[in-house]
Amino acid sequence: MFTEADNVAPAMTAVLTAVLTEGPLSRVGLARRLGLSSAAVTKAARPLIEQGYLQELAATERSGPGAGRPASPLAIRADREFFVGVKITADELIGVVCDLGAQVRASAHRPLPYPDPEHVLTDLGHLVDDLLDGPGDYRARTRRLGLAVSGDVDRATGLVRYSPFLHWHDVPLLDLAEKITGLTVTVENDVKALTTAEHWFGEGVGAESFALVTVGTGIGCGLVVNGRIVSGSHGVAGEIGHIGVDVSGPVCHCGGRGCVEAIAGTHAIVGRARERSGRPDLSFDDAVALARGGDQRVGAVFAEAGNAIGCGIAAVANLVGPSRIVVSGEGLAAYDLFETHIRAGFERQAFGAATDCPLSIRPLPFEEWARGAATVSIQAFVAS
Amino acid sequence: MFTEADNVAPAMTAVLTAVLTEGPLSRVGLARRLGLSSAAVTKAARPLIEQGYLQELAATERSGPGAGRPASPLAIRADREFFVGVKITADELIGVVCDLGAQVRASAHRPLPYPDPEHVLTDLGHLVDDLLDGPGDYRARTRRLGLAVSGDVDRATGLVRYSPFLHWHDVPLLDLAEKITGLTVTVENDVKALTTAEHWFGEGVGAESFALVTVGTGIGCGLVVNGRIVSGSHGVAGEIGHIGVDVSGPVCHCGGRGCVEAIAGTHAIVGRARERSGRPDLSFDDAVALARGGDQRVGAVFAEAGNAIGCGIAAVANLVGPSRIVVSGEGLAAYDLFETHIRAGFERQAFGAATDCPLSIRPLPFEEWARGAATVSIQAFVAS
Structure with missing residues (x-):
């Protein structure tokens, strides 16, 4: 972002990242937080201020005994x-x-x-x-x-x-x-x-590890472990939708059996709801309406789906132990039908202290x- | 390990770790590898050499054009x-x-x-x-x-x-x-x-991510992700034994249902072999002998166990995408009975390119x- 290549660049990135994700910070606070000298922070912050990405807020603290100048926290200029x-x-x-x-x-x-x-x-x-x-x-x-x-x-x-x-x-x-x-x-x-987005600006800020599970047509999972997003050595990671939770369950489009997505993906739910209700024209919205209206056969389809998702989430908690798990996605527009079953499946399969991992289950605004x-x-x- | 506290300590740890785990390295190679200056490497190596932890091997290369001295690789003195x-x-x-x-x-x-x-x-x-x-x-x-x-x-x-x-x-x-x-x-x-041990001295050296699965009385898993061992925010991680792979499977001692360990742990195998064979006094070794002798009922118990382990390993590959997975443990003394089923379960449930993850299945020497x-x-x- 700066035309002159110089070795201040890594410090500038570190300073800008910290102020962006953790809010206003003083130069002293930044130095402590980043393991840099105060001089290095000052040098890195200068061009960011000059170019208008950072601004100095009014001084709120002194930088310590013997320090002459008040410490003005640095903040983002969001509309830059x-x-x-x-x-x-x-x-x-x-x-x-x-x-x-x-x-x-x-x-x-x-x-x-x-x-x-x-x-x-x-x-x-x-x-x-x-x-x-x-x-x-x-x-x-x-x-x-x-x-x-x-x-x-x-x-x-x-x-x-x-x-x-x-x-x-x-x-x-x-x-x-x-x-x-x-x-x-x-x-x-x-x-x-x-x-x-969750890692930089949401529930994952500052977390060494957390997970985001999305429920919809596909069932996916983003993972942060040891402070960084997990990408997978072979290009695959976070495929919670293809964890097998039922060895005698339905065959999945991936070739697996009893995958979470084969039980709880939108298409799977519609297919199972059609089968159980005997109505081959049923849409997802129809299935939601029937289940909300008390149809037990279709209600059971959502219960099994929630259970499978909960079981998959427990696998995430058991394996990598995230500090928290956010469960969201367009499928959760019907989350009243899922939530208790997601939690029940999770609590049954989460091992020991892994049950302490908080689940935030919430619908996802379209933007x-x-x-x-x-x-x-x-x-x-x-x-x- | 050194009585004088000084700020050379982190560089000493980095130098000693690199030479320990990656074999003899020149100072120039170390500086490049660790992102340190040559001077910092030299300063960090000196006390390690003086105290006998590192030794200089005979010079094998020059450190580059214009460099006056030959570069002597540093190696561990293992018997120090x-x-x-x-x-x-x-x-x-x-x-x-x-x-x-x-x-x-x-x-x-x-x-x-x-x-x-x-x-x-x-x-x-x-x-x-x-x-x-x-x-x-x-x-x-x-x-x-x-x-x-x-x-x-x-x-x-x-x-x-x-x-x-x-x-x-x-x-x-x-x-x-x-x-x-x-x-x-x-x-x-x-x-x-x-x-x-695998991360520092075995198949995991230099890997950003890998997994070690142990099969025996318990079924466990150690994970390295983004270069560090995964510890779990709530104290739980690597609990592959308690991933639920069969929603209608046996109840586990943990309270879950169809956990890998409830199907493939040593006690589970003995219990199921006793049930299928009608011999309530059967030991694990008896079960192995029967299965090796061609008893199909007991053979099926090992097949189901291998399948459950493979399914659990696939969950690891799908979620975190390790570069390789080592499967070992005292249970694999009978690994001829498991191996094909572990691989079959893994291949069925590993998603897309996750099937590329190499599995090393090997018995574990007792030491x-x-x-x-x-x-x-x-x-x-x-x-x-």
């Missing part, structure tokens, strides 16, 4: 720069403009009639224009765009290797999106993007995925 | 100091003497007639004396003892909070063992100790647990 984030689903684009502090300033949807890359890119261009040229006049202070896509994404190159729901194979999304928008683009897996995408873009900016 | 490691089981003590490079120099067993702390401590004292005063004369160069115990162990204080197989609650093992032996003691959970305990002691020495 804006970031667009877009989540690409099979039937719509969801976009937001976030400030440097990841607050959503504007949002927009755009239906996707055709989810092939060419149409999606055209619609993406229009959505970004709508967001940046609408009220707020964000265009002048926006240089970056983050995209979030489900599936196997290579963040380093911005290649979407495989996205099952979009039916995409090897789409060089970063290059295509930079051409269309003229912005600097980052591409990340959607669950990892959401996990980054959150897009905010996650913007957060990855903020992170790329800070690291640059 | 020795470390005792003891694994405490319910019926015996297994002890080893290791050198600084974690090579086993001597080993001994001692049956434990009574596994209560008082008797165990007395026997531990005798075992340590036997090891140190026997051939090899290790006493003069041994100051440290590592102990490994199954169950919930607080490494920081050396308190055994709960060890189910020993029936111990809140035993201050570190303090008691230091009094008996006069050595500086570390206490660690046995699976974590074994994982430390390995004790060597793990000694390794933890070496690690504590290096950090001191």
